[in-house]
Amino acid sequence: MTADLFEDDVDLAALAEDLQSDDPQRRRVSVLALSDSGDPEASKLLLSVVRDPDPGVRRQVALGLGTFGGPGDAEGLVALLRDADPGVSQAAAEGLCEIKDADAAPVLVAGLTDASPFVRASLLRGLKELRSALALGPALQALQDEDTEVRIQAVGVIGYLKREDAVPALQAAARDPDPHVRRTAISALGFSRLAGGVATLVRGLADNAWSVREAAAEALGYTKVEGFDPAPLVAALDDAFWQVRLKAVRSLAQLGVREAAPHIARNLDHPEPNLRKEAANGLGHLAHPDTRDILNQAATDPDADVRKNARWALSRLGAA
Amino acid sequence: MALDQLIDGTSEISCDVLVLGGGTAGPMAALKAKQKNPKSKVILLEKANVKRSGAISMGMDGLNNAVIPGHATPEQYVREITIANDGIVDQKPVLKYAERCYSVIEELDRFGIKFQKTENGDFAVKKVHHLGAYVLPMPNGDTVKKALYRQLKRAQLLISNRYMATRLLKGSDGRIAGAIAVNTRTGQFLIIRAKAIILCMGAAGRLGLPASGYLFGTYENAANSGDGYAMAYHAGAKLANLECFQINPLIKDYNGPACAYVAGPFGAYTANNEGNRFIDCDYWSGQMMLEFYTELQSGKGPVFLKLNHLHDSTISEIEDILHKVERPSRGKFHEQRGTDYRAEMIEMHISEIGFCSGHSASGVFVDEFARTTVEGLYAAGDMASVPHSYMLGAFTNGMIAGEHAVEYAAGVSLADIDAEEVTRECERVLAPTKRERGIPPNQIEYKTRRLVNDYLQPPKVPRKYQLAQQRFAEVREDLEQGMLARNAHELLRALEASSILDCADMAAAASLFRTESRWGLYHLRTDYTDRNDADWFCHTLVGKTDGRMTVEKREVQPYVVPIADDEKDLYYRQRTRQADDVAATRIAT
Amino acid sequence: MKVYDRMPLATSYTIVPVEVDDAKCIADKGCTVCVDVCPLDVLRISEITQKAYMAYDECWYCMPCQTDCPTDAVTVNIPYLLK
Numbered sequence: 003m004t005a006d007l008f009e010d011d012v013d014l015a016a017l018a019e020d021l022q023s024d025d026p027q028r029r030r031v032s033v034l035a036l037s038d039s040g041d042p043e044a045s046k047l048l049l050s051v052v053r054d055p056d057p058g059v060r061r062q063v064a065l066g067l068g069t070f071g072g073p074g075d076a077e078g079l080v081a082l083l084r085d086a087d088p089g090v091s092q093a094a095a096e097g098l099c100e101i102k103d104a105d106a107a108p109v110l111v112a113g114l115t116d117a118s119p120f121v122r123a124s125l126l127r128g129l130k131e132l133r134s135a136l137a138l139g140p141a142l143q144a145l146q147d148e149d150t151e152v153r154i155q156a157v158g159v160i161g162y163l164k165r166e167d168a169v170p171a172l173q174a175a176a177r178d179p180d181p182h183v184r185r186t187a188i189s190a191l192g193f194s195r196l197a198g199g200v201a202t203l204v205r206g207l208a209d210n211a212w213s214v215r216e217a218a219a220e221a222l223g224y225t226k227v228e229g230f231d232p233a234p235l236v237a238a239l240d241d242a243f244w245q246v247r248l249k250a251v252r253s254l255a256q257l258g259v260r261e262a263a264p265h266i267a268r269n270l271d272h273p274e275p276n277l278r279k280e281a282a283n284g285l286g287h288l289a290h291p292d293t294r295d296i297l298n299q300a301a302t303d304p305d306a307d308v309r310k311n312a313r314w315a316l317s318r319l320g321a322a
Numbered sequence: 323m324a325l326d327q328l329i330d331g332t333s334e335i336s337c338d339v340l341v342l343g344g345g346t347a348g349p350m351a352a353l354k355a356k357q358k359n360p361k362s363k364v365i366l367l368e369k370a371n372v373k374r375s376g377a378i379s380m381g382m383d384g385l386n387n388a389v390i391p392g393h394a395t396p397e398q399y400v401r402e403i404t405i406a407n408d409g410i411v412d413q414k415p416v417l418k419y420a421e422r423c424y425s426v427i428e429e430l431d432r433f434g435i436k437f438q439k440t441e442n443g444d445f446a447v448k449k450v451h452h453l454g455a456y457v458l459p460m461p462n463g464d465t466v467k468k469a470l471y472r473q474l475k476r477a478q479l480l481i482s483n484r485y486m487a488t489r490l491l492k493g494s495d496g497r498i499a500g501a502i503a504v505n506t507r508t509g510q511f512l513i514i515r516a517k518a519i520i521l522c523m524g525a526a527g528r529l530g531l532p533a534s535g536y537l538f539g540t541y542e543n544a545a546n547s548g549d550g551y552a553m554a555y556h557a558g559a560k561l562a563n564l565e566c567f568q569i570n571p572l573i574k575d576y577n578g579p580a581c582a583y584v585a586g587p588f589g590a591y592t593a594n595n596e597g598n599r600f601i602d603c604d605y606w607s608g609q610m611m612l613e614f615y616t617e618l619q620s621g622k623g624p625v626f627l628k629l630n631h632l633h634d635s636t637i638s639e640i641e642d643i644l645h646k647v648e649r650p651s652r653g654k655f656h657e658q659r660g661t662d663y664r665a666e667m668i669e670m671h672i673s674e675i676g677f678c679s680g681h682s683a684s685g686v687f688v689d690e691f692a693r694t695t696v697e698g699l700y701a702a703g704d705m706a707s708v709p710h711s712y713m714l715g716a717f718t719n720g721m722i723a724g725e726h727a728v729e730y731a732a733g734v735s736l737a738d739i740d741a742e743e744v745t746r747e748c749e750r751v752l753a754p755t756k757r758e759r760g761i762p763p764n765q766i767e768y769k770t771r772r773l774v775n776d777y778l779q780p781p782k783v784p785r786k787y788q789l790a791q792q793r794f795a796e797v798r799e800d801l802e803q804g805m806l807a808r809n810a811h812e813l814l815r816a817l818e819a820s821s822i823l824d825c826a827d828m829a830a831a832a833s834l835f836r837t838e839s840r841w842g843l844y845h846l847r848t849d850y851t852d853r854n855d856a857d858w859f860c861h862t863l864v865g866k867t868d869g870r871m872t873v874e875k876r877e878v879q880p881y882v883v884p885i886a887d888d889e890k891d892l893y894y895r896q897r898t899r900q901a902d903d904v905a906a907t908r909i910a911t
Numbered sequence: 912m913k914v915y916d917r918m919p920l921a922t923s924y925t926i927v928p929v930e931v932d933d934a935k936c937i938a939d940k941g942c943t944v945c946v947d948v949c950p951l952d953v954l955r956i957s958e959i960t961q962k963a964y965m966a967y968d969e970c971w972y973c974m975p976c977q978t979d980c981p982t983d984a985v986t987v988n989i990p991y992l993l994k
Contacts, residue, residue, distance in 0.1 A: 007333060007512065008365075009481045027940040030981055034944065040475025062981055068434070069472045100434030100465065133443065162443035189441035213635070245589070245633065274631060275599065276589045304598045307591070325955065325966060374948035374975040464978075484952070506952060536992040537969070538951065544971045545950045575993055651972040655989050761915050804915045811952065811967060 037066025119149035126155035161190025223253025263290030286315030344368030345376015347703030347720030348522035354724035396420035493737025498698035523550025530674025608842030626667035692723035760806030
């Protein structure tokens with residue numbers, strides 16, 4: 003009586019038989035049931051059909067793998083990543099990102115010599131999360147890849163490892179012809195305590211792509227290098243893009259560069275309220291007496307968040 | 323065979339820990355109970371299917387309250403939650419959540435749930451609030467349920483789908499003894515005896531009626547009809563601060579979340595018709611909703627979500643998240659209307675009322691071990707009283723409940739159940755199926771919820787509340803004596819209608835009891851417009867005594883994280899400054 | 912006897928948001944994905960066509976039925992009242 007009260011223990015033998023059916027739709031339904039079972043034996047059955055003639059069946063296998071854990075999942079997904087059908091390979095790529103099992107790293111590294119840039123990029127994306135030292139060498143090599151997405155993912159792998167000995171490689175990537183690669187590399191340098199890394203970030207402030215300049219302005223806020231000259235960050239307060247100025251304000255406040263306060267204050271007149279809000283907040287952190295008048299004006303700003311931050315900044319000035 | 327034909331039948335099983343509700347807190351509770359004691363028998367029961375049930379059915383686009391080392395401290399978080407709840411907080415459960423939630427984030431990360439990370443692989447926490455940084459986006463949050471389901475499968479948990487629990491059973495010694503459930507497709511009964519039960523049945527999100535008139539077009543998952551609140555009530559558990567309603571900002575007509583929290587870190591914000599921000603308070607709270615409501619009613623309304631000042635690539639990034647994760651039909655809604663985030667602001671509104679501790683504070687009263695006031699009965703997630711807990715709170719408190727419940731179960735035997743009580747309940751459940759003619763459940767539900775909108779929606783007017791109580795009593799008579807369910811599916815809706823009516827009655831009773839205003843819009847009374855700390859610095863508890871609804875006061879536990887006077891003052895000053903605006907609104911309404 | 916015990920029942924028509932493409936649906940081969948994942952339990956397999964359909968107009972337009980359908984047979988439309 004109680005047998006059907008719970009999600010059933012699946013009949014693996016029957017499902018295995020269905021996997022051999024001539025009807026691809028029946029095979030697909032079998033794959034669905036196997037994926038839901040969570041039974042390790044079902045995992046082996048799924049791996050047996052990664053070469054099914056029907057792409058729909060293969061896609062279902064790609065979606066189902068990952069349910070079970072263990073290196074079997076990774077092997078199956080790598081095989082499906084190479085599938086000619088984009089629906090299948092895309093599903094496999096997504097599945098690879100969900101694997102957190104470090105044992106899978108060698109399987110992924112082994113695939114990196116693949117001729118397809120899609121396969122290489124997807125493997126690197128999967129490797130990133132595993133944070134495996136095994137991936138460092140191949141990732142450094144992949145920085146030279148002709149494919150942009152592969153280079154972006156390679157930077158990602160290196161960035162996640164947070165190793166100072168890889169900083170020169172990230173510095174090189176920050177000179178990549180593609181702005182996405184440069185942006186990723188700049189952001190990945192945020193952890194570095196080395197002067198060379200910081201010099202690269204400063205150069206990033208002059209990049210011709212605003213998103214790279216924004217990333218550089220943000221990353222500099224975390225720099226811990228002694229004797230860092232904030233002048234380029236102060237100059238970024240006049241950037242053509244408010245997004246860059248906003249990050250410069252935040253970083254200068256984080257670094258406690260008090261002499262930047264009057265420059266920051268000029269942004270309280272900017273038409274973009276997000277920037278005015280950040281400026282008021284930054285002035286609160288720096289608490290520079292010369293900014294009292296302009297903060298008093300900002301306390302009547304039409305934007306509530308700007309007013310609130312200005313009031314807070316004034317209270318900090320009062321306390322100082 | 324006719325659709326969802328009713329079948330006679332009753333099964334009985336027993337277990338150590340029974341988890342009711344397979345959304346967010348429930349799966350985590352079951353998983354943790356099983357992990358802590360692999361020999362224990364743990365059953366997870368769900369009215370829908372665990373694969374895609376609960377508030378996060380489709381996914382979640384971010385954590386709103388992640389306390390991550392280096393970005394916020396547990397003490398700082400407890401202070402903010404205390405202030406945002408006007409001080410009516412038992413801090414211990416909040417502190418416990420804050421201390422344990424980071425380990426849950428790490429575990430969810432290992433499950434394969436994707437959180438936004440920096441290029442160095444650290445969690446990319448965003449600062450939205452004035453003080454701490456608590457927001458962690460989940461750009462691929464559509465995989466939450468899938469990842470969770472995989473873990474349940476790996477642990478080979480006993481999952482029973484399509485069973486709706488209707489009532490809890492207690493032993494003669496007052497301990498929890500089990501639950502009665504009914505199959506939503508056949509009407510067959512399942513009696514489950516259990517040493518401990520964890521209620522994880524979600525918000526009461528089908529309480530108010532969306533303006534579209536569409537019963538299921540609610541802000542919350544419409545399956546969250548407050549069944550857990552009703553069951554806890556009938557079992558004699560106390561329910562805390564139910565007058566602290568949930569009201570949310572949303573996209574008008576679509577009635578789904580606006581996700582300003584997601585778009586905020588990118589530079590988007592909630593603006594009035596002049597394009598300016600107007601919200602002055604820091605943490606999501608009733609105060610924030612009052613500011614929202616005030617602006618809506620003023621000449622500066624309506625309220626909009628503003629993104630059109632952002633860079634094209636930034637907007638694309640936001641659209642990617644908002645239209646794929648959590649409520650993806652939102653993209654379809656905008657598409658149909660031709661709304662372009664680049665060109666125009668998106669009209670927002672506020673939601674119908676509900677109970678949900680996930681966003682406010684109304685829930686079954688629990689302590690720091692997720693224990694309710696009934697021995698052996700636990701509660702977690704949106705229906706338990708830990709305030710502002712959101713999805714991460716459901717996971718974390720579910721974990722706490724699961725671990726404690728399985729330990730408790732190991733030390734007790736099954737309590738006896740009363741066969742007569744079981745018979746009575748089965749008769750109550752099946753009553754709507756025994757009639758030839760009668761009122762469809764959806765009309766009982768519509769009427770209840772229409773009355774909720776007419777009379778209970780804040781600002782709260784006592785005379786309206788009394789009228790509501792009279793009308794609810796009339797509807798209750800109709801429900802008990804005239805409701806008709808022709809098949810198992812209609813029976814499911816009939817039972818939900820009964821939960822909804824119970825919640826409506828509790829909302830009215832709790833609101834009338836607290837004769838002051840508190841929590842901004844959530845409990846804004848027209849006759850007692852001010853906060854009164856002298857008489858009302860306390861919880862209110864709704865309960866059932868001798869078959870009648872009662873409301874009582876309960877002291878707030880002494881704070882474990884002191885709130886400095888200047889912190890309080892800062893907040894109170896904000897309040898005072900806005901008092902004029904609020905007063906103007908009251909006159910206007 | 913109360914008045915509603917005498918009042919006759921009627922069936923009125925409605926348009927439902929969930930649309931199933933019968934040509935793509937493989938419910939006849941044993942698939943029940945959309946029916947399983949619906950939190951409101953409003954989908955069924957037709958005994959006549961053996962294909963999935965929306966049996967009850969009680970949709971939250973949450974979309975797991977569309978997202979999880981293995982053959983892309985399901986489309987969720989925004990209900991008219993919300994549009």
